[in-house]
Amino acid sequence: MADTEPTPVPERKRGSGVKLVYDLLRDEILDLVLPPGSPVDEVQLAERFKMSRTPIREALVRLAGEGLIETLPNRSTMVSNIDFLNLHTFFDALVLMYRVTTRLAAQNHRREDLPIIRGLHEDYAAAVAARDTLAMIATNVAFHAAIAEAGRNPYFTGLFRRLLDEGRRILRLYYQSYEEQFPQRFVDEHAEMIAAIEARDIEGADRLGKAHAEQIVLQVQRLFSRNERLDIAL
Amino acid sequence: MADTEPTPVPERKRGSGVKLVYDLLRDEILDLVLPPGSPVDEVQLAERFKMSRTPIREALVRLAGEGLIETLPNRSTMVSNIDFLNLHTFFDALVLMYRVTTRLAAQNHRREDLPIIRGLHEDYAAAVAARDTLAMIATNVAFHAAIAEAGRNPYFTGLFRRLLDEGRRILRLYYQSYEEQFPQRFVDEHAEMIAAIEARDIEGADRLGKAHAEQIVLQVQRLFSRNERLDIAL
DNA sequence: TGCATTTTATTTGTCGACAAGAAAAATACA
DNA sequence: TGTATTTTTCTTGTCGACAAATAAAATGCA
Numbered sequence: 001m002a003d004t005e006p007t008p009v010p011e012r013k014r015g016s017g018v019k020l021v022y023d024l025l026r027d028e029i030l031d032l033v034l035p036p037g038s039p040v041d042e043v044q045l046a047e048r049f050k051m052s053r054t055p056i057r058e059a060l061v062r063l064a065g066e067g068l069i070e071t072l073p074n075r076s077t078m079v080s081n082i083d084f085l086n087l088h089t090f091f092d093a094l095v096l097m098y099r100v101t102t103r104l105a106a107q108n109h110r111r112e113d114l115p116i117i118r119g120l121h122e123d124y125a126a127a128v129a130a131r132d133t134l135a136m137i138a139t140n141v142a143f144h145a146a147i148a149e150a151g152r153n154p155y156f157t158g159l160f161r162r163l164l165d166e167g168r169r170i171l172r173l174y175y176q177s178y179e180e181q182f183p184q185r186f187v188d189e190h191a192e193m194i195a196a197i198e199a200r201d202i203e204g205a206d207r208l209g210k211a212h213a214e215q216i217v218l219q220v221q222r223l224f225s226r227n228e229r230l231d232i233a234l
Numbered sequence: 235m236a237d238t239e240p241t242p243v244p245e246r247k248r249g250s251g252v253k254l255v256y257d258l259l260r261d262e263i264l265d266l267v268l269p270p271g272s273p274v275d276e277v278q279l280a281e282r283f284k285m286s287r288t289p290i291r292e293a294l295v296r297l298a299g300e301g302l303i304e305t306l307p308n309r310s311t312m313v314s315n316i317d318f319l320n321l322h323t324f325f326d327a328l329v330l331m332y333r334v335t336t337r338l339a340a341q342n343h344r345r346e347d348l349p350i351i352r353g354l355h356e357d358y359a360a361a362v363a364a365r366d367t368l369a370m371i372a373t374n375v376a377f378h379a380a381i382a383e384a385g386r387n388p389y390f391t392g393l394f395r396r397l398l399d400e401g402r403r404i405l406r407l408y409y410q411s412y413e414e415q416f417p418q419r420f421v422d423e424h425a426e427m428i429a430a431i432e433a434r435d436i437e438g439a440d441r442l443g444k445a446h447a448e449q450i451v452l453q454v455q456r457l458f459s460r461n462e463r464l465d466i467a468l
Numbered sequence: 469t470g471c472a473t474t475t476t477a478t479t480t481g482t483c484g485a486c487a488a489g490a491a492a493a494a495t496a497c498a
Numbered sequence: 499t500g501t502a503t504t505t506t507t508c509t510t511g512t513c514g515a516c517a518a519a520t521a522a523a524a525t526g527c528a
Contacts, residue, residue, distance in 0.1 A: 093389035
């Protein structure tokens, strides 16, 4: 009974709480640990993270700013729904950003960008080999985000990141319900993209980015249309 | 002395404070009433708006999320600088979004969109006729935002709005230092764009959007390069 | 005077409490 | 039993106060 330490408090540093909550909630939303429609309760989160509602609230305001949660005034907050009816607008934007960022990377990358991109390429290949779904999704996002960074246009990078994030939720659904080893194809396409970027082949990078994106879109669309038919069949 | 009402408080409604502060600060930043680098003090704003720091802080978090203000941890908050060194990335993104949104409007607009767009077109023409700079900037943004809305892709619309907002600050500089009646040309180009959209001439709308955007970019670049030379001359 | 150290001031970050708004539950009434 | 009304509950919105972190000012010392 000598151990009378007041409490084994996590000892967080001032200012770190918001980021902690923001990062964690964001990942939980994008990995569908918190599926669309899940209630997000400030008091509950405050208890969970052992802090007051103020920093929780700030994290939620930021998530709302990115459209990841929705707030009904005076009433409740919940994880945003995926707008399946307008998926085509998402795909349109995604394809264009794949093209633009890959093209700009071919145009503007510096030598020091390539090792980073290659490293993430290998991470993705490893995740595919290990059949680790969550790792595949995460490393794929990181790979393309790194290409976008090498393109050096923060406006495009910003939109692309948002689209890739939203895509994490959709891909999560995809991999949950669909088993196939096609990702090897993506690994090969990634390698081609790197080659085009390194060769500063702008048109080639554009073409590969477009083809790669449309490949993904097609697969996902095929899945959803099949699911629709299944729903109707029930 | 019978009038002993406690205080003639503005009587704001619960939940409206954040929006009030957010909207006002946003406009003040974009109109350069608060120039880049201006300090943004929470306590001062709380006094000015007669509310506690909590809603002020929420408005600031949102503005920071859009990159309009920057926060140094534990120290200070200030209006974001305009990144003149990387203006070309801004122009690249702006031109592409002009193209994409105008193109999509030609493709996806509904009949009820056109009267709205025409109305804003006339507002812009009126502002040009009146030589009202702030009104020109504001109505121009509203006009192109309406076209983007008619294109019905929220991802593109979102990025475009951000770019147009950032453009408000740059155009404000432009009109402050540059006097010329070229805006009439923009009025004519706007009319052409409306015609292409109405005719569902997708390629034509794309071409017009691109030309229109490049026109603006060229003028602004010319101004800045002239200013640079002036700076050097001093 | 020049520099290191301590003190003060200023601004943000966090907290706990209370009030308002809206939905859900309970009650009253026919 | 069915509906209108009141009460309760639950969640968010706002407040005032305090603590921590940093920069600026003041002080001490050679």
